[in-house]
Amino acid sequence: MGYRILETDDIPAYLRERGHWDDPDDITVREVSDGNVNRVFLASNASGTRSLALKQALPWVRVAGPSWPLSPDRADAEARAYERLAEVAPDAIPAVHGYDPEHYALVMEDLSDLxxxxxxxxxxxxxxxxxxxxxxxxxxxxxxxxxxxxxxxxxxxxxxxxxxxxxxxxxxxxxxxxxxxxxxxxxxxxxxxxxxxxxxxxxxxxxxxxxxxxxxxxxxxxxxxxxxxxxxxxxxxxxxxxxxxxxxxxxxxxxxxxxxxxxxxxxxxxxxxxxxxxxxxxxxxxxxxxxxxxxxxxxxxxxxxxxxxxxxxxxxxxxxxxxxxxxxxxxxxxxxxxxxxxxxxxxxxxxxxxxxxxxxxxxxxxxxxxxxxxxxxxxxxxxxxxxxxxx
Amino acid sequence: MGYRILETDDIPAYLRERGHWDDPDDITVREVSDGNVNRVFLASNASGTRSLALKQALPWVRVAGPSWPLSPDRADAEARAYERLAEVAPDAIPAVHGYDPEHYALVMEDLSDLxxxxxxxxxxxxxxxxxxxxxxxxxxxxxxxxxxxxxxxxxxxxxxxxxxxxxxxxxxxxxxxxxxxxxxxxxxxxxxxxxxxxxxxxxxxxxxxxxxxxxxxxxxxxxxxxxxxxxxxxxxxxxxxxxxxxxxxxxxxxxxxxxxxxxxxxxxxxxxxxxxxxxxxxxxxxxxxxxxxxxxxxxxxxxxxxxxxxxxxxxxxxxxxxxxxxxxxxxxxxxxxxxxxxxxxxxxxxxxxxxxxxxxxxxxxxxxxxxxxxxxxxxxxxxxxxxxxxx
The missing domain is CATH 3.90.1200.10 (Aminoglycoside phosphotransferase (APH), C-terminal lobe)
Structure with a gap:
């Protein structure tokens, strides 16, 4: 199956399938997209002891819509950069838990306390x-x-x-x-x-x-x-x-x-x-x-x-x-x-x-x-x- | 079939198979390897009206032998460069008749009159x-x-x-x-x-x-x-x-x-x-x-x-x-x-x-x-x- 745009309701199953989340009954997801070109979701459990961020690159500029196409390949560049950064400055970047090149999706540390x-x-x-x-x-x-x-x-x-x-x-x-x-x-x-x-x-x-x-x-x-x-x-x-x-x-x-x-x-x-x-x-x-x-x-x-x-x-x-x-x-x-x-x-x-x-x-x-x-x-x-x- | 090193006797069949030579009974091939790293053959007909050069990159430095390996990928670089050169300065390079990336072999104009x-x-x-x-x-x-x-x-x-x-x-x-x-x-x-x-x-x-x-x-x-x-x-x-x-x-x-x-x-x-x-x-x-x-x-x-x-x-x-x-x-x-x-x-x-x-x-x-x-x-x-x- 190929690329699909992930919606808020897709995130629990997506995170579970990819091994990032154990309990499907204890997850709340909200979209917090803020930049111009990507979507970001935060997933957390009820007690607040566990949370993750998921960032997906869309094939267009988010704020403009499909009329302004932009290759989601940029997520590959982002994942590669995080890989290098993790080698040299792990404490100065968010922890990256996984990258899914099929969906151009990064699962990483929730920074919403910052x-x-x-x-x-x-x-x-x-x-x-x-x-x-x-x-x-x-x-x-x-x-x-x-x-x-x-x-x-x-x-x-x-x-x-x-x-x-x-x-x-x-x-x-x-x-x-x-x-x-x-x-x-x-x-x-x-x-x-x-x-x-x-x-x-x-x-x-x-x-x-x-x-x-x-x-x-x-x-x-x-x-x-x-x-x-x-x-x-x-x-x-x-x-x-x-x-x-x-x-x-x-x-x-x-x-x-x-x-x-x-x-x-x-x-x-x-x-x-x-x-x-x-x-x-x-x-x-x-x-x-x-x-x-x-x-x-x-x-x-x-x-x-x-x-x-x-x-x-x-x-x-x-x-x-x-x-x-x-x-x-x-x-x-x-x-x-x-x-x-x-x-x-x-x-x-x-x-x-x-x-x-x-x-x-x-x-x-x-x-x-x-x-x-x-x-x-x-x-x-x-x-x-x-x-x-x-x- | 993969890469093989072409010998003088292989050249007539090779050129014919790849559409560079018509008459298998009217071809003479000689090796004229001169540089340090490649093999070059010249093929010509008896009347001297037709001739071709074939250059093959070996997986080692020719003059040193297999003890000095060198990737034949360099022939890819050469073919790419000839392609660009042919677009901008066709009269200042040999005519390239074909490139065979499997054998890292270029078939091109015979320059032996120069x-x-x-x-x-x-x-x-x-x-x-x-x-x-x-x-x-x-x-x-x-x-x-x-x-x-x-x-x-x-x-x-x-x-x-x-x-x-x-x-x-x-x-x-x-x-x-x-x-x-x-x-x-x-x-x-x-x-x-x-x-x-x-x-x-x-x-x-x-x-x-x-x-x-x-x-x-x-x-x-x-x-x-x-x-x-x-x-x-x-x-x-x-x-x-x-x-x-x-x-x-x-x-x-x-x-x-x-x-x-x-x-x-x-x-x-x-x-x-x-x-x-x-x-x-x-x-x-x-x-x-x-x-x-x-x-x-x-x-x-x-x-x-x-x-x-x-x-x-x-x-x-x-x-x-x-x-x-x-x-x-x-x-x-x-x-x-x-x-x-x-x-x-x-x-x-x-x-x-x-x-x-x-x-x-x-x-x-x-x-x-x-x-x-x-x-x-x-x-x-x-x-x-x-x-x-x-x-």
Missing amino acids: EVLRTLLNEGAAYGPHTSPTIGRLVARLSFATSDFGMTSADRKALLAASVNPELCEITEDVVLSEPYIEHEHNHWHPGLDDLAAAFRADTALRTEVADLRHTFMTSAQALLHGDLHSGSVMVGVREGAPVVRVFDPEFSFVGPIGFDLGLYWANALVSEERARALGTLSDHADQLRLSWEAFEAEFRALWPSRVDTFFDDAYLDRFLHRVWTESLGFAGTEIIRRVIGFAHLTDLTTLADPVPASRRALRLGRELILHRTRLTDPAAVRAVVDALTP | EVLRTLLNEGAAYGPHTSPTIGRLVARLSFATSDFGMTSADRKALLAASVNPELCEITEDVVLSEPYIEHEHNHWHPGLDDLAAAFRADTALRTEVADLRHTFMTSAQALLHGDLHSGSVMVGVREGAPVVRVFDPEFSFVGPIGFDLGLYWANALVSEERARALGTLSDHADQLRLSWEAFEAEFRALWPSRVDTFFDDAYLDRFLHRVWTESLGFAGTEIIRRVIGFAHLTDLTTLADPVPASRRALRLGRELILHRTRLTDPAAVRAVVDALTP
Whole structure:
């Protein structure tokens, strides 16, 4: 039997058949679909001692319906990414109990006791000391393990071939790395940004730098990425008194430039900072780029002596990390811009009473990061740019 | 029935069964295997009006025997590369009449009326006006057509996945892009080069630059390459009064940095120049890097308006071509060096009565190209380096 779309009533039997649930009389299922493209169900028993999440990829964009087809193959990419992540950062992702490629369905840990990082930040919370370092370490571990430093040449080629993710890469290539800089029906923005949106479309220097980043995204097969590492792909909370950080939804995963993962996280951190500045709730926002980079760099350097290919020397490591840093800044800039004048905007800004001042600062910051990424050589230099934009 | 090694006596029946040959009584077959890893047969009729070549990949290195296994999958890579080449540069490759993946056997045009470029050069011939421009144009057409400029994003991902060539890439990564710079049993050299070989192994700056080129080779998925474009992979001659240039043996083909193809050709041109200088037979040798680059650049620019992805602007083209140029110089340097102190040497130098002076110049030139590739911004700058090394 082939693929079928699972409904709430199908889940108990489905979980039981596949060995994930024992007692068919003690299960309650509810749909909690939240993202744009997939369905998510939570199953729990009456006493609350056992629960599971089931995520199924639909053959179309969930919020749009069958008129916008999207291959459910993305669930294969997600399952592969979770497999790699489980090897290197099991504590920073949800436990995955099984993947069913026939139904493009992942059965995994219920994270509903945690909160989406973006939601918490939007409510005024601080990052705290654990979140950004955990993200930086996770990116370092995943990228080192799946780079030519962490894998043999032949294994890398197999990973590269197995990890192509054409449809989801194309979404990024379009909505992040080109549309905001041209006339496109996907684009929209607050009328108070008309001048900047027009200026960006006319900015030939910016266009060329984005073209460079776009081509890097398309051709730089450095390591397996999460591919969509924004603050809506991170859950945080406390379990048994200890802080918990979980990265999820790696369905955009593919072998690409490491800076794309860091850049997306940084962009979202910088936008959350603009929201907090607008609301007067700034706390530790300004530290997050630095904290995640420092954790990334420290972890990558800690892993370096274990590289499988010792032809790569320490001087090359320095050069390589610098390249990752520079590209991360560029990708951060593109992510900021597309989130303000592109297709999908951020609640960080859209829910502000007056989103215009913070959005203008964000746009200018994004442009600076793209244009001057090679001159901004460390987190302090980025801080100086942010400070210079602040009224 | 599965793979079997074809012997001379098998060829008539094999060609007939597969529809390549009609008259089983009018065929003569001889083995002409010449390269290191494959077998080649030529079949012809008595009157000489019809002939074919058959190339079969063995599951080991031909000259070493079964003790050195090598997957015959490389013939798949070769067939795929010929397919792409036939689309963009049919006149610059042998006509391919069929590929039999079961036997890893290609049936193709008999090129035995032509001569291997290296052989001719070693005998004192000039390049003539057609050879290097043909090579430059072929690289431009193949690389443009298989880049993100010439293919849609989704087709590119499929090409990338289908074109991984792990075993042959690993050979390059080892023998070209690492072994010559470390102690390795593969390395050997003329005793008159002892000091330079030792100096290169101790040269940490050189090592880091080679590490950079090595990582570029491993991660930069720009376009489908020939992968082994030296002067032994080019045949030249005259047919019906017109010059003929044919590029063959693309079994190292994979999606990599375009500069690797240009660099290999340049390295071999620069070494042929050193041979000619040593023998006093210099003719047009000094023009070949420039001629092939100019043809490459002109063709790439001519194709640019046909790009499928117009987000890439003209300013990005300039930047991209400059990057290809720079990387080509670096790869040229690594190819020169490995051909003098690495595993497989060039007859250009080894057949000189005293190979030492020319080999020393070649080594120094290779090192300069690697270390200073970002400063050598055009063919004239490379000429100046060559001239400065000349006594």
